[in-house]
Amino acid sequence: MLGVLIVDDEEKVCTLIQYLVDWEKMGLQVIGVANDGITAMGIIEEKHPDIVITDIQMPGYNGLEVIQQVRERYPEIYFIIISGYRQFDYAHQAIKFGVEDYLLKPIKQDELNSILDKIIKLKKSEEEIKTEQELLKQKLNVHSKKIKQNLLWDILNINEEFLDYTIEQLNNKYDCNFQSGIFQVLIFKADFSIELEQEKVHQMLDNKMIEMIEKEFQKDTIEQVTYLGEEGVYLLYNAAQEDKDLRWKLKHIRNKLNTLRDVFPGMFVTVGIGNYVKNVSELPKTVYDARNAILNRLFKGVGKNIVVTPSQQPGLEAADIINSEFQVKFLDYMDVYHLDGILQLLKKIERTLREEPNSDGILLLRLINDILDIYFLSLKKMQLEVDISQSKIEFMKIFYSCLNIEDVFEKLFHFIKENLETIMAERKNVEAEPIIEAKKYIIENYNNNLKFEELAEKLGFNYAYFSTLFKKETGQTLTEYVLSIRIQKAKNLLLDPEVSIMEVAESVGYSDLKYFGKQFKKVTNLSPKEYKKLFMQK
Known part of the structure; x- marks a missing residue:
């Protein structure tokens, strides 16, 4: 926090x-x-x-x-x-x-x-940048990148100093030979319909792709920089003018790479095309366009050239989808290990993206990061030690291997499910299944006349033993837990000026207004009227 x-x-x-x-x-x-x-x-x-x-x-x-x-x-x-x-x-x-x-x-x-x-x-955003830095640094260490490749690394990590550089300064710092003209970024991504387990196989293909790309663009460019990132092989090239034969070149490269299918079965090569720019200060824009385009293959399909046009800008923001209602439900489901509830939430987001005509790859990436943040927050609330940075790196590797949006959310659910199953095993003696079921039942029925004896019997225990077990595992009595749920719901309802205090009391399970006020003050040190007035004065 x-x-x-x-x-x-x-x-x-x-x-x-x-x-x-x-x-x-x-x-x-x-x-x-x-x-x-x-x-x-x-x-x-x-x-x-x-x-x-x-x-x-x-x-x-x-x-x-x-x-x-x-x-x-x-x-x-x-x-x-x-x-x-x-x-x-x-x-x-x-x-x-x-x-x-x-x-x-x-x-x-x-x-x-x-x-x-x-x-x-x-x-x-800062955390995302730090996470991506770790991803990119790992790749840099593995493949021993040269000084030129640090240019794309810096752009991807939003190095603000870079925006003020002149061509001469860039050339001096990154050992490049840029000249006035146009600058464009392309990303070449190899996807597989079958999993390639061996890291050496991936490295061999990556090296082959870089070799082909550099050879194809060497003739008509002033300068070119290749870089291996999570999204694929980046190519930044500088030319005197726009390349009218770009589409043909890309088709030629893809055809050459497709000849490798005998060695790499089930391979599809997609190219994300960034719009060209004329000033080095605009290099982040062409990088952004290329990233968005290559991520858009999850919507448009693999094995083709993809370019982002202005009409493809998203109509929805991540905050419109990952709203407070989603967050509350997700945290509630995590609290009681309700996997089916989590799955339905993820499917709902997937449907929203499919139905939104202007959904794009960058929006999807932001949503995935937001969902992971909420997931890790819930683990912290459960007082579980989690290496957030490493866990994010692990899932982002999975994300970048996905072939379509359905694949993304299916793998995200399995990632969460497997983590939770591990947690359940580790916490088997800390929070037993009957306690989880009891909390789930209370959350769903807090506004009813709860009978703890019947709840204990339903779970296979006598009331005295179960109440002791609940207190031992949660630190609260059954009555205290119900009270905490009811008062939290009441606090939320009191923020609505159109809802009376009596209506709030009835909504959270109290028919006696005086008793409700007494219980509310016991938890908050304020009467419902004082609490409501405090917000009305703002």
Whole structure:
């Protein structure tokens, strides 16, 4: 989870911020609260939060001083500032220091959650970049890449310095011989309808592909760089003008490679074509286009040339599909090891992508990364030690070997299933099957009049023994677990201004409003009315 520090000299503002966010659901954790700048600096030094939400005017160091000092030492920390309308000049100065965003008082829940969600996505993007760096570094070490190949490695890893380079600077740094003209990236991907188990066989084919590609393009290009990435063999070439014979060349290369089918049975070669650019500062664009095109083979089929046109830009964003409803259901299913529920969620995403006419490869890749992030989050919530980076690398190798979208989601499900089966075996003595079934039953029937004696009998135990077993395995009594589920559902319903407190009580299984209020306050230290009012004031 990402750590969050809240800093404001008004305790009620700090309390409000804590209640405005479902921290656990967003993958966040409040690691500290401070009412002055000096205390805040101490917490930052000790706990190194990922995000700091801070007021501007405070005793000790003010917000600007905190931001300035922390930025110098910990530039990776994201800041959100809180300011009044009369403090805009201060807010403007804070923005110059590099804060991510600012909130005007009174703080609004949707704005705060939106800013936090944006920062989470930025953090995820950073993690994706780090993961891809590891993937690419592994390939670089295996194949002993030359200096030129570092150029494509840097582009793929979004090296911001690269965008400001001139042709001369690129030539000096990467030992290239680029000249003015056009630049274009192509990706050649060999897929197999049967699995090739031996790594040496793959290496032999990769080397053969690079040899053929370099030979075919050598005659009409000023400079060319080949690079072996996860998506396939990259070719960046520089020519005086657009190659009118490009399609013929690509067909010729594919025909040559197809002659290797006797050695590599079931092989299909696809080419992802990036649109050409005229400036080296636009090289990331042609790389992006080529990646999107080669990933689009999962929609369009393998064994052909694919180019991305503007009309193929996606109509949906990953956040439209991996929404809060999906996340809640996925985490609930993980909690009770409901594999069929997880499978249906994945099939629903697959159907959505098939029905969306502008779905593309980059969108699919982002969805897979988001699903894996939610999966690993659920494992952390279950207090399981997981090497997230290595696990991602393992699945992304599987992903890049898939032939179509159905293959992707089938292999993703089997990846999750096999992981969970391993976990189930390891946790056999920690959380037994009857406990899982009991939690599943309670989640599905929390708003009914639950009878624990009948539940225990249904699971094959007497009530006294089962209640002791449940407490031992979960740390909660059956009553406490039901209460926690009901109150969490009630908190969500209270956010709707159109729903009365009585309706909320009945929806979560309470017919007595007074008793509901007593139970709610027992968990949250607030009455339902106080909780609802707290959100209505924002």
